[in-house]
Amino acid sequence: MKIEKPKPREEPRQQQGPYRFLNPYNFVRTLEVRNRTAAPLLGRCSPPPHDRYVGISGRITCQLTAVTPLFVSDSEGITEESVGEKIHSHYRFFRDPEGNVAIPATSLRGSIRSIFEAATNSCFANFAGDKRLSYHLPPGDALRLVPARVRKVNDDRWELDLLPGTTSVNPTQRPAGPQYAAWVPTYTPLWASRTTAKAPKSPYSARQKVSLAGFSHGEPCQAIVESVQHPLRRFEFWNVVHLAQQGQRLPNPKSNQRIVSGYLCITNQNIENKHDERLFFNTQQLKPVELPSTVRQKYEELIADYQERHGDEAHKRKQPTKPHGKEPAFSRFIVERTGKKEPKLVDGDLVYAMLERNLGGFGVQFIVPVSVPRVGFNRTIGELLYPGELGKCDKYDHLCPACRTFGWVWGAEDRDIAAPALAERTAYAGRVRFSHANLTHDAGAFDSTLAILSTPKPTTARFYLRPKAGKPQDGLPDHQTDFDASGQILRGRKVYRHHGDRLNPQEYQSVNGAKSDQNRTVHGVQDVGSVFEFTVDFENLAAVELGALLWSLSLEGWHHRLGFGKPLGFGSAKVDVIAVNVLSNADRYATLTDETGGWANQTSEAHRWILTFKEAMQARYGMPFEKLDTIRDLKALLAETLPLPVHYPRPTANPQAEGKQYEWFVGNKRSGQDAGSRLALRLADEDREGLPLIDKYGDQKS
Ligand SMILES: [Zn+2]
Structure with missing residues (x-):
């Protein structure tokens, strides 16, 4: 494996005007159901049993190509280095049981599920709904x-x-x-x-x-x-x-x-x-x-x-x-x-x-x-979820598409809700199984001491909430934008945007290579162009569910985000579906490993299942698939990127050794005589102009 350290590249001059940047994350909005009787499998219902074959079963084979450097930490092989009084940790890339570089199945599954949840308007499965922010x-x-x-x-x-x-x-x-x-x-x-x-x-x-x-x-x-x-x-x-x-x-x-x-x-x-x-x-x-x-x-x-x-x-x-x-x-x-x-x-x-x-x-x-x-705040996060029915699934016979497809475990996130009776089922295994992704083309690897990933940030209601009606407005006082303000709702599902060509080593490397207990050195980062292969076994899926899965995998050629350092730009990858094999006699699913009988290559049918899914979404949500808020926001964040740098808000154009990011938020939210700009994050599909630099006094800088 060749080791190379990329050098910081000269920041391309901005065309004209003051410096602006894009926030590394934005949100995918949720949808309101327009026609409740249409496409019931896109709503909540009982999952099919695992012992009767009523749907389509088979295997999807995929190729994953790194579009930005990719790193997934291994839980083994972590070493520690003393730097002054602090301990700095080194991580290596994940290895499969045979010791080969691989992307773990859990990581793939998590990334694909998050896309599937957004695209199918499924429940907010990972969501601390009873948390009260301050x-x-x-x-x-x-x-x-x-x-x-x-x-x-x-x-x-x-x-x-x-x-x-x-x-x-x-x-x-x-x-x-x-x-x-x-x-x-x-x-x-x-x-x-x-x-x-x-x-x-x-x-x-x-x-x-x-x-x-x-x-x-x-x-x-x-x-x-x-x-x-x-x-x-x-x-x-x-x-x-x-x-x-x-x-x-x-x-x-x-x-x-x-x-x-x-x-x-x-x-x-x-x-x-x-x-x-x-x-x-x-x-x-x-x-x-x-x-x-x-x-x-x-x-x-x-x-x-x-x-x-x-x-x-x-x-x-x-x-x-x-x-x-x-x-x-x-x-x-x-x-x-x-x-x-x-x-x-x-x-x-x-x-x-x-x-x-x-x-x-x-x-x-x-x-x-x-x-x-x-x-x-008087209101918990869950009370700001809109529509409220998108809270995490809590009944076996009432599961959203993502919980039915990827699995579900009843979770007592809300202490006020009594645990289900003993006789009730509290988990469903799901109907997809991911393999690890094995490296099939090695485009090289490098080591890097990364920038500090996150520092404590103020509760940024102007980034996390939006008005239910209309668009986020700049310049409003706190009491009109915070968690207790009437008409404010959660913006949706957080997605780290694809940095693409804009990815600049200056943004992911630690300033002056500084090492501390706040950042990591990562070894064996897979470089752009490395290719992996993985399979997804599925059983008993309806055509619309298989279509949603295939769409979520191929994602119109946009980028999945996986692994470590997503806010820094790491982990953009394209997935190509290279084969779809279906068990023509589903009863033989039990002998999936016996690859001799009952299989039919239906790769050429993939687009028809995807179309079935798109048409079902249109029927239920009342708009052509491409025009749905969810899909427009996913496209804005995961397709190509705009010609602006991408980084967390901060007071200076260059990153600083000590994370001073919070000063931007302090300045932005200043009220009173020297009020800050009080800028609100734009909606994902309108987030094109970016944000200015702001110092702790609330002054915009160029
Ligand atoms: Zn669910």
């Missing part, structure tokens, strides 16, 4: 949060002691006086403060840092505070100038200062521009507020969501409670709860509460652990 509370709403301390009265009754400082609580508005919690200036921000730069002489910028050495989170404290006006925004706050533990003496306050007592709330330097912690205190007579179990439970879900997003990264840091270079620290509640502790709310926890007025005083809508928190 978002950053907009700053205006965050100002209404009231600091509070949790008190467990007994197992059934929990309460909040409100700690709003000197300002009376008004749940519908931002504080009328100083902010509820006092500020404790203690950090040098990782990003230079824009406020200090714009108002260097203000009392705000002159504040002295207070050391928190020896203090711990939640500790009762006394403090000297004085009022400070924010120089750029219209609010004031109590600033802590001295802090003392209980029993320690404080100096005498000056005339513009006062002494307060409260609790220190330390969440760590978890945001780049953070400079202060908070002191929760109260000078008013206030009744405790009841904390219902539903609110406590949602809080624990939220902490679990934070942990899921950041727990792994936090574990990799030696000192996750401190910033690492320019990267912020992890929040206290992520670090302290990623150990053995459950994400449980406990007596004495400090939280921020979103309140509402009720008859007795205040009720609690939700509680959160930080002042600019993530909060869970």
